[in-house]
Amino acid sequence: MITELVISALVVIGGLFCFAAGLGVLRLPDVFNRMHASTKAATLGSGMILVAVAVLFGESTIIARAVAAILFLLLTAPVAAHLIGRAAFRTGVPMVEDTACEPGVAEALRKRAGGQKLP
Amino acid sequence: MSWLLVYPIVIPLLTAVLTYILRHNPAGRWISVAGTLALLLTSIMLLASVIRDGVIAAQMSDWGAPFGITLVADYLGAVMVVITAITGLATVVYCIGEIPERLERQGFFALLQVLLMGVCGAFVTGDLFNLYVWFEVMLISSFGLLVMGGTREQLDGGVKYVALNLVSTVMFLAGVGILYGITGTLNMADLHLAVREVENTGLLSSVAVMFMVAFGVKAALFPLFFWLPASYHTPPIAVSAIFAGLLTKVGVYALIRVFTLIFDQDVGYTHTLMLWLAVATMVMGVLGAAAMNDFRRILSFHIVSQIGYMVLGLALFTPLGLLGAVFYLVHHIIVKANLFFIAGVAKRIGGSTDLSKLGGLYAHAPVLAFLFLIPAFSLAGFPPLSGFWAKFLVVKAALDAQMWVVAGIALAVGLLTVFSMTKIWGAAFWPDHPEGAKPRLGDIPVFERLAMMLPIGALALLTCVIGLFPEPFVNFAEIAAGQLLDPSDYISTVLGVQP
Amino acid sequence: MTILDYAILVAFVFVILGIVLAAVRLFRGPTLADRIVALDMMTVQLVAFGALMALLSRDAAFLDVAVVLALVGFLATVCLARYLEQRILLKAEERE
Amino acid sequence: MAGDYPKVERVMGGPAGWVSILFPAILFTYFLNLLPEVVEGPVTAGFDWVPALGVQMSVLLDGLSMMFALLITGIGTAVTLYSCHYLGDHPHYPRFVCYLLMFMVGMLGLVLANDLIALFVFWEVTTISSYLLIGFNADQASSRRSALQALLVTGAGGLILLAGLIVLGSIAGTFRISEILTQGDMIRAHPAYGAILILFLAGAFTKSAQVPFHFWLPNAMAAPTPVSAYLHSATMVKAGVFLMARMNPVLGGTDAWFWILILFGGVTAVFASVMSMRQTDIKQVLAYTTLMALGTLTMFIGAGTHYAIMAGMLFLLVHSLYKAALFLMIGIVDHSTGTRDATVLRGLSKAMPLTGIAAALAALSMAGIPPLLGFVGKEYMYKAGMDLPGLGAIWVTLMTFAASALMFAAGGIVAWRPFRGELAETPHHAHEGSWPMLAGPLVLGALSLIFGLFPGIPGHFLIGPATNAVEGAVHEVHLHLWGGINMALFLSILTFIAGWLLYRNHEGIRARLAAFEARSPIDFDAGWDRLLDGFKDFAGWLTGIVQNGNLQRYLAVTFTTFAVLVGGTYLVRGAFEVGPRLIQLGAHPVQWSVLLLMIAGSFLVVSTTSRMTAVAGLGVVSVGVAMVFIMFSAPDVAITQLLVEVLIIVLVTLVMLRLPYLPPRSELHFRFGHAIIATSVGAVVTLVLIAMLSGPFDRKLTDYFEQTAYPEAHGRNIVNVILVDFRALDTFGEITVVAIAAIGALALLRGIKTRNTGNQNGSEEA
Amino acid sequence: MQSLILTTATRLLVALLLVFSVYALLRGHNLPGGGFIGGLIGATAFILYAIAASVDEARAALLVDPSNIAVAGLGAAAIGGLASVLAGKPFLTGLWLFLGASEGGKGLPLSTVLIFDTGVYLAVFGGILTLVFALEEET
Amino acid sequence: MNHFAVNLILAIAWVALTGSLTLTGLLTGFVLGTAAMWLVRPLFPRSRGYFARLYFWCRLVVMFVYELFVSSLSVAKDVLTPGQNSKPALLEVPISVTTDLQIALLSNLVSLTPGTLTLDVSEDRKTLYVHAMFASDPEQIRWRIREHLELWIRDATE
């Protein structure tokens, strides 16, 4: 019963985060702000629901898969945000007006990155 | 379980695998020849086996019909496999003379083998969805072959070919899905039984027409044939030849199979519709041929026209009509592939396939001229060549069915076919070359000449043999037509094979 | 129906709403980057959707959808972002 | 042309020449040997060719076919002998021999066939070989044109004939001619008789060049002269006559037969003889007189009485003898002088006396002057004509008279005038022909004389049996040179007088005819050109519309066809059905949202002008599709769908960098027609799905899979078990598709030389 | 694409994806997965690699030309199907060998079906990489 | 990582002994193995680092999850409440971690934690460019990254 309540809570809160993420992406003023919503809230929401799955089934293989999915999300979401953000900045996507920009940041971001290679 | 039914699929595949891996090695092409030879031998064994034992079937994966996929060969299926192997062998040999090494290194021969695999698969499968899969195998390899080399013409033609064929593919798939949704089965023999249980016959007819349209595109029926004249004149000629010989025939084969085995419950409606589509196809094809001024484009439009005859035979849905359709199918593959081969040699020595840029072949390449006349007159339906019997059978079937107008149109189209064949003869062969060139066969290096002329001669010989000794072929086609009209053997064999 | 079932249904509605809202952003744009963000987030939300389905049907098979999507959804985003960036580089090249 | 070739070096044309001569000669001897036997009654022999279709390769050697066989082989010998000298040094002489022998075989087969289909086979062989022979001088456009004309006209007739043969064979229940010949009454009473008659006559009239299908024959004179002599006078053109004669017992004897034949025949005869007066080229004169003969023969076969048939058969022989001789003679003249112009040639008898003799004999026979066989023929024609009942008698007699008188004049023009008077200047110096060339005309001319003097010989051996064969009855035939003083003789004398007058004034007549022709709106030859051009234009116009190179149109037609045919069938065959299950099953709001999401995504793809937005829209649809698969228990499919979607985005983003933008919104206007097509297709799909879903469903395959998947196929994922076991063959094909798609695309992408960085004129958002 | 963050994440992800793809292949007979899905996931691994580093490096890591892998996959599938000849069974019939079978379970399964599915994996994997590498090298 | 390898071998040995080839078995084996190694840690030179590393990794994960939760809440609050109170800014954040793994980890953590999103790393790998959503006090953000995130990462990875 307790587990059920815990799972229910996880599921509902996770769902709420997903919804909040959607709303954030819709409501927030520019693409960078929107990315905050998508990267954090959506990842957390999905993660919580995955945790709920792990708890509900309680089998090791399923737990492993749920944990793997969560890890994948945590690993990829910020990388994706970084790539989109950088590209968006470089393509000159407009920012909300009152965005403060520290000196040098804009130039540095626009610069083409030097080649890094995989080992 | 007869492995003879599996060989037509597996042999080309393994040949393709080997030739692709060895694509940078001249041995690749010889493996291709050897593989096709093996295909021919086994397919002849398959035919012999069918003639000896009647319909043969094999269950793949050892599951009983209708649960697993059945491969099955009746007379029609078996002979189509043999013809495929013959055309394939002719093409592979011809390619050795025609195809540049550059294409060979890109996997040309592997694609060719996969094409054969798809075509053979389509002929031996007894499962509707599996037929779709083979159609796709065939289609994708034909895409590759069509644009390989990447000339401007090829790409233009290729775009149209791909765009229209993909549409037909989707229609076919939708038809399969709906038929499955109605009957719950995919095995064609089982479908034959299942459609009789269906209460909504109107829906069945609608699905039948859906198949008619989908296969109509494949077979190049009016008004769905556009892709064919738009593309068949663009690739390397060996590719044109095997396309012309085989691909549309798979569409016709599928029409025959589906409209004898499955959709025979509303013949008065579906087959009448098909009849008029066939008539329009004959007429439009031949008019197109009359309007063209290029060797291959004339031949391409002719395919359309001749498809009309075959489908007409099916649409009449009489024993003689189907006999004619089967006979026509076999005859046309041989003749049409050969004409394209000849066009290739003409291009090689005359420098073009544009009739206004060709000439002098009659004077300087008499062997080629002679070898052209045989398939050309055969195509035009002159006796005593194979095409005469084909036309005779279809026209007789129409007359016997008291379809006077249809028979009349079929005959008139025959005359126009003569006209457009002589257009080639009267422009590329008889007159002198416009630039005064003397196109001689001797200009081609011996080895390549041999590779190109051998298939031409062999296919011409085959045309003559069928024309002069049609009896065994007619008998064969008669049995094939009988099996199509009364598929009880087919069904009992397919559903009777249990693991 | 247990509390959990209700919870799952509520979560379903939330997630679907989230996806729809993201879709609205995707439709509205205005920039390609916005659409990419929206699409990226839809894939993450779809992970939640798959997991919820696993909960609803008590069948872990749907979890696999979530796992795979969590793994490869990223690739689409990478490619789209890369496209965005390279298009600018390409334009710069043309100007040079 | 013959004159262009260097002087004869190889006398017999090499081995090809010998073969070409021996072949007909041996056959001629063979048939001559059989003659006594055939006089007693028809001989049949043969074997089954295509028993499945009831087709035999069998021979019916009766009087009719015997006469034709002898003419074919006999004249054939003369012509081949002649041509080995005439063309022996031509570089394509062996081909010529091939075609000629092929023709001979065709013609022989045609007349000997005892099977309608076999007859047709040989009929077409003659068509093909004559095409090749007429076009023998292939480097000349006129030859090619004439060859094509002959091929198409006779080919058209042949195809119509084929229909007739098939229908006749079906009615008679056999293709055997000897059997059909006994069923005349049944066939004449059959409702299809009229159709058969028209179909047969169409074949016969085109082959035998009856007005208005005559125009190809004079043009066919583009062929080398031996060919003209052989094909276009003695043999091929008579194939139609042969067919009518052959079918007379079956199709003849009705009013329709009678009137059609005598009208067409009579008109052809007179028209042709008038036209012959118009010509200056003596070969053309002869060509028209051939037409006249064909008309006359048709007329007499149509007349159908015993006398008429006999007259017809006799005239057939007469004509073959003199016409072949005349053509060969002209060939010699042409060969020798380099011209065939009647206005130029004069006084040749001095330079080429033997040719002159041959010409004289033939021309006298043609003019119908006793004691040549032509005279006998004409007498019998008059007799037969006057013998007819009613109006037919007047028509046939008049036509015969007119034609004969004109023939008389034509004979003068062709074979009298060129040899009389002082030798005129010609391109080459006139000299006598060589013996192989002279042998034919001389022998044929002599035969005209001998047979004229002793008409009993041909009467007994040839004309009698032939007449009996045509009539399908047995009469004794006795021919006489002198038939007594009667109306026929009187008409003959009148003919001479009229003919003489015509000959005297032929230059004036020619001038008037030329003037008339210039004013006349009817010109068959030009009409042919217009017909052919019109056809080509029509074909080009229609093809230009249908196959117009526009993919957009092709797709529109394809989809329209789908919508119209499938939708039409759905409506016409009443497929609509809504099952209770379909209505009962509700939908959850979550499901609604997913479906709306997909639809919205698809509309985004349509409405956007940005390519990547479209890709994003596709992504939305794909997400929706995956959700549907998830909701309805298809995790494997959902995974695959998502993976594929990701890969599509990968590929598209790779490619899109170099591809051009979509056109700006201004060019992306709404296409109402397309929308209608699209909506129809969508509606048809939905309607079909509704009907499908309303019916019951048979789950037997799936039940089996569920029961056996684990116990027998050792797998718990039924979908995967189906993929790798139950339906592994599908998968086998499928991976082939993927691998080959990759190889094909690789071949496409390797070595693109021209780089296009893209015309980025469109708009796309940042 | 030059990004330190991506490159570093890719190192981890590629390994994960490859392992996961083999996992999907092996358990596909019993749970969602199989040759297709495995092959597709495996391909995404190398695509990511090619994007983060370069196609050349991805090719080098792959050792074999991807189109050859695809074709070899076809061959493997055919061989998996033909193996049933040895048992006198029809084409593509699965032959199973259970190591350590007991009352409770079937034991560790080895089968020709797995060979076939591996062929599927390779064909899909190789095919997709062929396509992507060719396009990637184009642009 | 040879300690980790030993631990893994122990886990596999456990699985082999118990005959349960499952993930639970493996995890149990790993935990037991860790415990065993800890017990006999004098046999493993420098093993103290190994156990510390394990601890720091755990701390990293826990802290990270906590931060993620907080950051998500803050975003959700901003989104769900009417009006906007964000004060976005683009910031330069000097960093001291050096290895690829550390930098990547840091940037990920920055992205997943409240109010910040890594846009790029400078070419000299010494600066992180960060988009901050609530940047009324940039120094505070820089401090948090330096003193929290960098520290956790360094502890776990060095």
Next chain:
Amino acid sequence: MELLLAITTGVLTAVAVYLMLSKNLLRYLWGLVLLSNAVNFVIFLGGRLTPGAPPLIDEGDYAPAGEVANALPQALVLTAIVISFGLMAFALALIYRTYMTLGTVTSTEMRIAEPRPRKPESDE
């Protein structure tokens, strides 16, 4: 729901067809992708819909415990998805190559293989 999905399939088909009728080959391609999705639904609907019960056999069972979704159409759809992906990928490569060689992705501008007839009057 089956009815709704049938209607959705129809709408997707219609949108796909509209896109495919565009002269821009990229739009054709989008249409093709949509149409493939639609036809997958057709097959999927053919087997009827079953929510929440994937066709898997639980550990310890020899057959599915309750009613599970129809596995066959799923296998067919899976096959169809992969095949249409292969075809789509090839089509994309073809469009790309065509653009590189012909310089256009507008199908109405592609008149190389079927040049306009020489006679001006039969020109459109």
